[in-house]
Amino acid sequence: MALGDGIRRNIATVDPAERTLLRDAILKMNRTRWDGKRDDSAPGGVTWWFKQDEIHKATHVHGGPEFLPWHREVVNRFEDQLRVIDPRVSLHYWDWTQDPRSIPNANLGNSHSGSLNLFTPEFMGYGGQALKPIGQPFEDAGFYSPNANPFRSDNAFDPNNNPADPPRAVNRQVNGLPIKPARDQDVLAAEDYADMRETLEASHNEMHGFVFMGNSHISFRDPFVFLLHSNVDRLFALWQHQPGQPQRLDPEHVYGTMTGDPELNGNIEPWSTGQVNKVRPWGGPEQVGIPKTYKDLSVVIPRRYDTNPGVV
Template identity: 40%
Template sequence: MGLGDGIRRNIAKVSKEERDLYIDAVKQLNQIYYSPTGSRTDFPAGHVSYWFKQDEIHQSSHIHGCPAFLPWHREMCNRYEALLRTIHPELSLHYWDWNLDPSAMPDGQGGVINIFDADFMGNADGTVNGGSVGEPLLSAGFYLVNPSDPNPGDGKFRDNRSPVVINKPNPNDPSTWNYPPHYNPADPPKTLTRNKQAGPPPVGVPGSRWAKDADFFNANTWEEFRDLMYGYEQGTSQNSAHGEAHGYIGGNLRNPHISFRDPFVFLLHSNVDRLWAMWQLQPGHAERLDPTQVYNTEGNTTGTGDIESDAFWGILSPLEPWAGFTAQTTATGIIENLLPIRPWFAPENEENQMGNYKTSMDVSVVTPPSYDTAPHSN
């Protein structure tokens, strides 16, 4: 089968029809709004598009270099795939196989495909227009038309500062809080750029810090697997496959706080999740599908720190922002300076809906999606 079978595939090998449906769904998500009756002048902002909400979600939580990194990003990818399916139900969140140069990937039928063209993901050449992504995302409002203007859109744009620190005149009263200049999630980013390195990624090259796929599959423990993926970020080694993938594409992708303004990031993170799924599904390892065993010695970790500096999200931490602004407790470890986000905050309060309060232990998070390189698991 293919289109509509629920399997995430190598994006180079899906049909042109499906790629067209995929980018159409991405663009349409920027025309549908959370809290549609709200206003950009609200705090938290209302009338934020489904697409711009992805950046707001990612910045608000900043879950990197910690045990919850893989499960939290799986939850985000799963929710994004569900959004794509609200536009075209037959779609799946496909992946970029990072062994391949995305500008020259075999399509499985004797041809070669460049996904960085004006029909799909847009420009990734840093020498063209300063690396601006261009079409098809420019005219769809994913960033401003004239990024050279010092004050475009009457000042209604987001800049590239990171991390975002919101203004809190009264730290104990969210009704007094507001956004700093040029960070309102309802506004488009001023720029969106890439600067892809030439040739294929240096996967497995000595000194690259980028492990081969086989190294991931052969990891004996959760700790070994996640160390290969982001050991440098967690401070356990120099391994950094996830970080190197972001840096290979460059531009927005190089900055973890603003990387989710680029739709390509979901193809990258779908591949991160695919490798984790394949590790989980290695024969003879049923414990990797057991929420009480999969995370091994990190299964009882709680949260500490502050998203404005160095948050450490544990496996027992509620998955934010969906669990809600007040979900942090002493039992799970309180992360400070969360950004309240609608609709998982007043006035919609969707954090109270069934299924929104969960941790990395939830079976819906531990159970991997289906990929073309792994058997169905649902």
């Protein structure tokens, strides 16, 4: 595997040095800020990292046909920003059929393999059974600040929940069991997009309970959420690439019986206009949004995963 080849791989199979590069790129996202000031009418001065939480809180979609393509767009844009920081990194995934606390036969470096725990200060921080702050390396990087004042509330509907401010804590607990491989096979066996989406989202919801990162409005404050959602997108991509199903890579047919649903034929927000809560820079004074629907090829055609046909 070539570093920088743009292929998203099982995070347990890449070299430890590459896991470190991915971690460091995520940490650096909190050192670069978008334009504006925190007290602008449409808040500015938000870091590249905190923008992820602002986007998800303002516009995320669950329980409907947009769930998969909307989250594909958010992980693709996140990876693009990571690669501005370090073009060698890709947004690798956590295979949720493996327990992230003890992944067997993982790449430990120097041609050694063994059990890997993703929840250490060297990678994703705390991952115990009790709900506690994720700790290092993210506390020192400002992903949260116990003494922050002002601070971003855990209540997504709090009017003082300013995206430019850090939360006082990002809490996590890991308690449960991974998905059984047969559940992934059920996703791939689905004939229609609607059935596939429902089956895949059910697994997604269960894994958000296994690795608990807060409710749906605040889970994007936790960097591990991107490893989970990269796996969601991988399974969507693998379903699209099933043999004998070329229509699943066709914008006019990928969504099957849901093709005409209004939700899949509208613009993807906030990147189209930014008018949902005036998320900058797509809304607010910059107004740099470019309208794009869920049938845009950049959304329909998946990124490269190590499980896509022809990818090694």
